[in-house]
Amino acid sequence: MVRFLTTVFLLLPLLSQAQRNFDDVEIKIHPVTQDIYMLEGAGGNIGVLVGEDGVLIVDTQYGPLSEKITAAIRTLSDGEIRYVANTHFHGDHSGGNKNFANAGAQIIAHENVRKRMSEEQKRPYGPATPAAPESARPILTYTDEFGLIFNNQRIMMIHVDDAHTDGDAFVYFPETDVLHLGDTYFQGRYPYIDLHSGGSIDGMINAANTALFLAGKNTKIIPGHGALSNADELQEYRDVLMHLRREVAAGIAAGKSLEDIQKMKPGAETDAGWGAAFIGPERIIKIIYDSLTAKS
Numbered sequence: 001m002v003r004f005l006t007t008v009f010l011l012l013p014l015l016s017q018a019q020r021n022f023d024d025v026e027i028k029i030h031p032v033t034q035d036i037y038m039l040e041g042a043g044g045n046i047g048v049l050v051g052e053d054g055v056l057i058v059d060t061q062y063g064p065l066s067e068k069i070t071a072a073i074r075t076l077s078d079g080e081i082r083y084v085a086n087t088h089f090h091g092d093h094s095g096g097n098k099n100f101a102n103a104g105a106q107i108i109a110h111e112n113v114r115k116r117m118s119e120e121q122k123r124p125y126g127p128a129t130p131a132a133p134e135s136a137r138p139i140l141t142y143t144d145e146f147g148l149i150f151n152n153q154r155i156m157m158i159h160v161d162d163a164h165t166d167g168d169a170f171v172y173f174p175e176t177d178v179l180h181l182g183d184t185y186f187q188g189r190y191p192y193i194d195l196h197s198g199g200s201i202d203g204m205i206n207a208a209n210t211a212l213f214l215a216g217k218n219t220k221i222i223p224g225h226g227a228l229s230n231a232d233e234l235q236e237y238r239d240v241l242m243h244l245r246r247e248v249a250a251g252i253a254a255g256k257s258l259e260d261i262q263k264m265k266p267g268a269e270t271d272a273g274w275g276a277a278f279i280g281p282e283r284i285i286k287i288i289y290d291s292l293t294a295k296s
Contacts, residue, residue, distance in 0.1 A: 022064040027072040032220045033176045043092030044224045047180040050077035051151025058171045058180045060096030081105050087182025088165045089113045098136035109138035110159050112167030155239025163174045163207040166198025169275045180222040189277040190284040201245050201291040208238035258289045
């Protein structure tokens with residue numbers, strides 16, 4: 001019972017977001033390149049590509065913010081918002097899909113995104129998430145990669161297996177060297193890994209390695225959450241995850257309990273900064289522990 005209450009307490013920040021008032025949310029525009037921008041508001045960072053063909057956006061945040069997001073985009077372009085590329089299915093990244101689709105956008109995402117948005121998502125905590133309306137679901141899906149030529153740029157959507165969820169994808173703009181990593185990358189903070197939707201610590205580390213393979217020293221990286229980033233910061237993030245995984249795995253191998261491993265404070269060097277923004281030190285250890293023990 002105590003462990004259950006602890007889990008619920010740790011998840012309250014996630015649950016409260018579904019009930020928040022969005023009236024005071026400001027959509028901030030961060031230039032990335034001449035034609036690509038990052039929008040920061042509530043939920044996941046949005047990528048925006050503008051040009052003669054219109055507008056493509058990566059993720060849509062929460063539904064109540066669609067008007068504010070559209071207003072921000074209108075300061076950049078008066079072109080039609082023609083495409084939405086979802087990095088995964090979570091509501092803080094796809095909650096505005098219906099509104100943008102009703103305005104004419106086509107939604108693109110991995111096939112697992114459509115599958116999860118088409119079904120009720122049950123959780124071990126809190127109420128189940130109902131299936132999204134048909135208009136909010138992707139109409140263009142893929143299994144491994146999807147390519148698009150738009151505004152004289154190639155846009156590559158690359159699936160990464162079982163990382164934050166089972167439907168994660170990078171959105172890469174190779175001509176301008178911009179990489180949107182969705183929630184496979186939480187810049188400067190411990191990540192949330194949705195184990196109940198197919199995520200895993202090993203998948204997160206592998207996704208970071210894949211991103212580092214794509215990224216060069218000048219690549220602009222849009223994280224799912226956090227500030228505009230680069231390959232050096234992404235490598236640090238990968239290294240932190242590898243360290244935590246290594247320490248937790250060693251504790252498991254030594255027969256230690258979750259509580260014993262948490263008391264060892266494997267992330268002592270990074271907890272103060274990385275664990276303060278969203279996922280706390282004890283919670284990230286529990287996520288990694290649960291991910292590793294689920295395989296055994």
